[in-house]
Amino acid sequence: MNDLRRWRPTVSVVIPMYQAGPWIAETLASVASQTYPIHECVVVDDGSTDDGPAIVRSFASTSTLDIRLVSQENGGVSAARNRGLDLVSGELVALLDADDLWLPTKIQRQVDLLEASGAAICFSGFAQFETATRRVHGVVSYRNAQRALRRWLALEGSGLCLASSGLIRRDALDRVRRFDPRVSICEDLEFTVRICRVGPMAVDPSIQVGYRSHDRQAHRVLEGVATNTAVLFDEVLTFEEFSPAFARRCRAGLDAYVGYGMLASSRWRPGMTHLWAAFRRDPVRLVTIPLIGSARRFLRGARARRFCGPWPPVGREAPGAR
Numbered sequence: 001m002n003d004l005r006r007w008r009p010t011v012s013v014v015i016p017m018y019q020a021g022p023w024i025a026e027t028l029a030s031v032a033s034q035t036y037p038i039h040e041c042v043v044v045d046d047g048s049t050d051d052g053p054a055i056v057r058s059f060a061s062t063s064t065l066d067i068r069l070v071s072q073e074n075g076g077v078s079a080a081r082n083r084g085l086d087l088v089s090g091e092l093v094a095l096l097d098a099d100d101l102w103l104p105t106k107i108q109r110q111v112d113l114l115e116a117s118g119a120a121i122c123f124s125g126f127a128q129f130e131t132a133t134r135r136v137h138g139v140v141s142y143r144n145a146q147r148a149l150r151r152w153l154a155l156e157g158s159g160l161c162l163a164s165s166g167l168i169r170r171d172a173l174d175r176v177r178r179f180d181p182r183v184s185i186c187e188d189l190e191f192t193v194r195i196c197r198v199g200p201m202a203v204d205p206s207i208q209v210g211y212r213s214h215d216r217q218a219h220r221v222l223e224g225v226a227t228n229t230a231v232l233f234d235e236v237l238t239f240e241e242f243s244p245a246f247a248r249r250c251r252a253g254l255d256a257y258v259g260y261g262m263l264a265s266s267r268w269r270p271g272m273t274h275l276w277a278a279f280r281r282d283p284v285r286l287v288t289i290p291l292i293g294s295a296r297r298f299l300r301g302a303r304a305r306r307f308c309g310p311w312p313p314v315g316r317e318a319p320g321a322r
Helices: 001-005 024-032 052-062 077-087 107-116 145-153 187-195 222-236 244-264 269-279 285-307
Strands: 011-017 040-046 067-072 092-095 122-129 137-138 167-169 201-213
Touching: 011 024, 011 052, 011 077, 011 187, 024 145, 040 052, 040 107, 052 067, 052 201, 067 077, 067 145, 067 285, 077 167, 077 187, 107 122, 107 167, 122 285, 137 285, 145 167, 187 222, 222 244, 244 285, 269 285
Parallel strands: 011 040, 011 092, 040 067, 122 201
Antiparallel strands: 092 167, 122 137, 122 167
């Protein structure tokens, strides 16, 4: 019992919210259902015009969870997260997007992992599910976080889902600047690269997060992906841990990814412009990006078939890493 009392850090949750009325109540319910006590949950309304703020207030009025709603003019998800980070006081901070969900054991498992590993930040696996049907169509799980991060940067991996799976030590947060307000689509990748320079990463490979797929997600807009990721590359690929060859690989991969996506939607001229830029930087990426993308989709789908059901999993343990 003394050991339990000595290691019982407070956990704060930060949720940026914009036009999330259809999902925010279920998201808050997943926070309230955690087996580990949540110290506070701050929801930052980033200028929503829907019923999301009213739903948060209604949920807070009947919940034992300490929920605070703060509002600001629309400034993007990075600005909203920064506002929340400035307001919370927990020794550990968990991020959660307003349309994603946690399993009840998510925070408990990550607190135990941080205690055992001494890491600055930890992640978990996640399942991608359709909003309407709840069908899980992709499962992302990994064990080597550093390798997963480099693949994320090179557009060869599915990402670490910092925005909803990350649990971060407060002292690590205080050693880096906040989210970059210039970046509103891949802001979690840029932030992850910087915070991982402060301390090691840890991974719980089990699936603890449900990542909701819907047509309002910003990463579906290719122009935004191109612009935001280019800003990110300008910021982080100058770090000494990334070689010039890796930087060229990343930039060529971005051009190939965006170019093929534009061709698929019949935007021929801008698509060919991006593909030509990829060819000039690293022509091999014109072949590897579609091949890796196909393999990644196959693996996510194969894991989803093993998942055997909709989100959330009921009456069974969430699957782990391969």
